[in-house]
Amino acid sequence: MQATRPTMRDVALRAGVGVGTVSRVVNKNDKVRPETRARVEQAIAETGFHRNELARMLRPGQITATIGLVIDDLANPFSSAVASGAGRVAGQRDHVLLIGSTERDVETERDLIREFVRRQVDGLLIISNDLKPVDETITIGDLPIVYIDRAPVANRYDRVMLDNHTGVKSALNRLVSDGHRRIAYVGGSPTAITGATRLRSYRQVLQGHGLPVDPELVSMHNYTADDARESVIALLGRRRPPTAIFSDNNRMTYGAIQALTALDSRTALAGFDDIELADLLPFEIDLVVYSPSDLGAKGAAQLFRRIDGDTGAARTIRVPTRLDRRGRRFHTGA
Amino acid sequence: MQATRPTMRDVALRAGVGVGTVSRVVNKNDKVRPETRARVEQAIAETGFHRNELARMLRPGQITATIGLVIDDLANPFSSAVASGAGRVAGQRDHVLLIGSTERDVETERDLIREFVRRQVDGLLIISNDLKPVDETITIGDLPIVYIDRAPVANRYDRVMLDNHTGVKSALNRLVSDGHRRIAYVGGSPTAITGATRLRSYRQVLQGHGLPVDPELVSMHNYTADDARESVIALLGRRRPPTAIFSDNNRMTYGAIQALTALDSRTALAGFDDIELADLLPFEIDLVVYSPSDLGAKGAAQLFRRIDGDTGAARTIRVPTRLDRRGRRFHTGA
DNA sequence: ATGAAAGCGCTAACAA
DNA sequence: TTGTTAGCGCTTTCAT
Numbered sequence: 226m227q228a229t230r231p232t233m234r235d236v237a238l239r240a241g242v243g244v245g246t247v248s249r250v251v252n253k254n255d256k257v258r259p260e261t262r263a264r265v266e267q268a269i270a271e272t273g274f275h276r277n278e279l280a281r282m283l284r285p286g287q288i289t290a291t292i293g294l295v296i297d298d299l300a301n302p303f304s305s306a307v308a309s310g311a312g313r314v315a316g317q318r319d320h321v322l323l324i325g326s327t328e329r330d331v332e333t334e335r336d337l338i339r340e341f342v343r344r345q346v347d348g349l350l351i352i353s354n355d356l357k358p359v360d361e362t363i364t365i366g367d368l369p370i371v372y373i374d375r376a377p378v379a380n381r382y383d384r385v386m387l388d389n390h391t392g393v394k395s396a397l398n399r400l401v402s403d404g405h406r407r408i409a410y411v412g413g414s415p416t417a418i419t420g421a422t423r424l425r426s427y428r429q430v431l432q433g434h435g436l437p438v439d440p441e442l443v444s445m446h447n448y449t450a451d452d453a454r455e456s457v458i459a460l461l462g463r464r465r466p467p468t469a470i471f472s473d474n475n476r477m478t479y480g481a482i483q484a485l486t487a488l489d490s491r492t493a494l495a496g497f498d499d500i501e502l503a504d505l506l507p508f509e510i511d512l513v514v515y516s517p518s519d520l521g522a523k524g525a526a527q528l529f530r531r532i533d534g535d536t537g538a539a540r541t542i543r544v545p546t547r548l549d550r551r552g553r554r555f556h557t558g559a
Numbered sequence: 560m561q562a563t564r565p566t567m568r569d570v571a572l573r574a575g576v577g578v579g580t581v582s583r584v585v586n587k588n589d590k591v592r593p594e595t596r597a598r599v600e601q602a603i604a605e606t607g608f609h610r611n612e613l614a615r616m617l618r619p620g621q622i623t624a625t626i627g628l629v630i631d632d633l634a635n636p637f638s639s640a641v642a643s644g645a646g647r648v649a650g651q652r653d654h655v656l657l658i659g660s661t662e663r664d665v666e667t668e669r670d671l672i673r674e675f676v677r678r679q680v681d682g683l684l685i686i687s688n689d690l691k692p693v694d695e696t697i698t699i700g701d702l703p704i705v706y707i708d709r710a711p712v713a714n715r716y717d718r719v720m721l722d723n724h725t726g727v728k729s730a731l732n733r734l735v736s737d738g739h740r741r742i743a744y745v746g747g748s749p750t751a752i753t754g755a756t757r758l759r760s761y762r763q764v765l766q767g768h769g770l771p772v773d774p775e776l777v778s779m780h781n782y783t784a785d786d787a788r789e790s791v792i793a794l795l796g797r798r799r800p801p802t803a804i805f806s807d808n809n810r811m812t813y814g815a816i817q818a819l820t821a822l823d824s825r826t827a828l829a830g831f832d833d834i835e836l837a838d839l840l841p842f843e844i845d846l847v848v849y850s851p852s853d854l855g856a857k858g859a860a861q862l863f864r865r866i867d868g869d870t871g872a873a874r875t876i877r878v879p880t881r882l883d884r885r886g887r888r889f890h891t892g893a
Numbered sequence: 894a895t896g897a898a899a900g901c902g903c904t905a906a907c908a909a
Numbered sequence: 910t911t912g913t914t915a916g917c918g919c920t921t922t923c924a925t
Contacts (some may be wrong), residue, residue, distance in 0.1 A: 228701050229619075232918055243896040248920060258894060273698025278677040279616050279623070280918035283901050285563075287920080289613070299646055300852060305639030309737060312633055312660055321674065326646055340655065343612040364607025367562050479836070486839060502813070502836040511620050518634060566902055577912040582904060592910060614902035621904080751913050 227269040231272040240268035282345065289318045292394050292528065293341030294521075295334060295351045298326050303498075304352065307373060310521030311350055318529055320347065331355045335362055342368065350521070353377065355415075369531035373419040373524045385524040385542045389419065389497075392513040392546035393426035396471060396495040399511050399548060401434050405469040405493060409442040409460050411453050411481060412473035420445075423473050423497065439500070442467050453480025454487075458527055461490055472496035482506065499549075506552035513547045565606040574602035585610050605850060616679065624654045624734045626862065627675030628855075629668060629685045632660050637832075637851050638686065641707060644855030645684055650768055652863055654681065669696055682862040684855070688751075703865035707858045709752040717865070719858040719876045723753065723831075724848040726874050726880035730805060730829040733845050733879065733882060735768050739803040739827060741781035743776040743794050745787050745815060746807035754779075757831065776801050787814025788821075806830035816840065833883075840886035849880040 233247045248253035251466035264284040290314050312322050325337040348369040358380030372384040390450045400408050409452040410427050413420050428438050444456040472478040495511035523542050567581045583589035586597040598628040616623045626649050630638040646656050659671040667822030706718040734742050744761050747754050762772050778790040806812040812830035829845035857876050
């Protein structure tokens with residue numbers, strides 16, 4: 226269906242030179258007589274020649290200038306922000322991004338990684354849902370890999386992680402110092418790496434303050450904002466309701482906001498992740514915010530360090546979080 | 560820096576067969592004696608062989624199973640939703656997405672397209688900012704291309720477009736039927752294809768209702784939510800302020816919301832694009848909503864039709880919009 | 894400065 | 910059923 230495109234041979238024939246000369250012209254660097262170069266360039270223009278990168282990449286020692294990015298789902302703003310940061314850094318290095326979505330399925334993730342390896346990517350950036358490190362299931366060789374946001378417990382690769390613990394701690398500290406003693410936790414899957422980490426921090430921080438961890442106040446398995454809304458409504462209906470809520474991520478926070486608004490409740494709220502329009506809320510809210518695109522950018526930067534030959538020990542790079550009080554900004558007159 | 564990976568030759572040597580047999584095993588389809596196949600598969604496992612896709616793709620008549628996607632910026636939720644839809648469809652066809660961001664720069668866009676052509680993509684999906692059709696600046700041959708969301712005025716390619724006119728019309732009709740006669744327009748760049756289209760519709764619809772188009776009520780060149788906020792504040796400060804505002808896109812809508820909230824104004828608001836948390840607003844708002852991922856999905860679907868050999872006339876595929884009244888949902892008791 | 898030719902890893906045609 | 914081989918388009922010696 227695709228008419229065969231002109232090759233260097235076609236250009237060479239037309240310009241009356243050898244293919245080697247065409248290659249030299251295309252690659253700018255070499256010494257070619259200006260007059261010859263002009264003839265070749267004209268032939269290129271006339272034929273509409275584009276070098277076949279696949280053929281170039283096939284030659285030994287050539288890079289593909291391609292980074293593979295494995296993410297959950299492009300529709301997820303977190304993932305797409307990571308992709309954006311990674312893409313920016315890759316672009317600066319004249320690399321292109323091959324992106325695949327796993328939909329959180331481990332087999333899909335492995336298939337995607339295999340596919341990218343087969344396509345000879347120069348490096349791999351992975352937001353993984355696999356409990357096993359990639360080199361346990363796939364022969365990776367010495368292909369540089371950087372895990373982003375989460376990573377299997379023991380593995381030999383670099384990782385760029387959010388400072389989850391500090392984030393959870395800062396939010397809970399704020400709630401505690403505001404006088405709260407009964408702080409609920411609203412989360413999703415307890416086996417998801419990030420969720421498990423944050424839940425652990427929640428328990429740890431409460432205990433650090435000498436507060437009991439009441440299982441009644443921990444609501445897990447909320448997978449949508451609607452789930453979270455119902456769970457929060459249920460929590461607030463208890464005999465001894467919480468006076469504050471910590472939500473594990475932005476979906477949970479949305480649900481909690483809906484519940485609080487619907488019930489006209491004054492329960493305090495803090496949550497992980499930023500949310501749009503938070504400033505327009507009629508009550509205050511503490512958010513653990515950070516730059517998701519930094520995760521991608523720092524991941525890509527570290528990947529290029531490896532690609533450039535850095536063989537040092539695996540690094541863990543932290544992306545900081547910040548506690549931000551939001552809401553009521555435009556309600557000061559009310 | 561990358562140790563050389565095992566090739567089919569290595570596998571063949573180890574299994575004591577010819578490379579042709581290894582190729583047959585890897586490509587499943589052919590007739591290979593089960594015993595031979597087993598030997599080869601073991602050799603593959605032992606060597607950790609991954610077929611080099613670049614070499615495969617180089618053979619004549621082979622596809623690369625790659626779709627190039629050219630977008631503004633992955634950080635933009637609209638773009639990433641388009642990418643998500645396109646990626647889903649591409650995945651169903653076992654194709655992978657090569658994604659590049661133009662940052663709205665025409666030269667970057669052209670460079671990216673050239674790069675994707677060089678990489679032998681099977682098709683190209685473009686959210687373009689170029690006023691010229693791609694085949695006027697780049698030799699494309701018969702590579703299938705589908706424009707998404709916007710397209711140069713005259714070109715020979717398929718396009719998937721939002722029904723902008725109907726969207727603007729539905730919102731303005733609603734405002735007019737609510738009794739509004741002075742409806743302001745808050746927009747961005749008047750030369751951006753989408754913005755120009757919507758502004759034209761605005762004028763057209765007002766005139767259709769026999770309403771004057773007051774230039775005083777048209778505020779262009781707002782590029783951020785902050786710009787829009789200030790512009791709306793200025794608009795409302797006029798001697799004869801508008802009684803309603805139409806905002807060209809989500810950033811403008813955010814700014815307008817901020818302005819309205821800050822001024823505690825009851826000016827009506829309608830806008831293009833959905834926004835998160837709209838239901839939590841203390842006032843009603845009419846939004847022109849649609850599925851951005853549908854743009855990507857339908858674009859990819861049409862692209863595959865072309866890849867599959869459809870040579871019919873260029874099609875314009877419309878993605879519908881819907882007017883949605885939002886806000887106050889959780890304020891019913893107030 | 895330039896042409897000729899080898900070879901990258903693979904698939905497919907041909908031979909056996 | 911299986912091995913051998915030509916050749917995809919390119920880069921890169923090696924001659925000239």
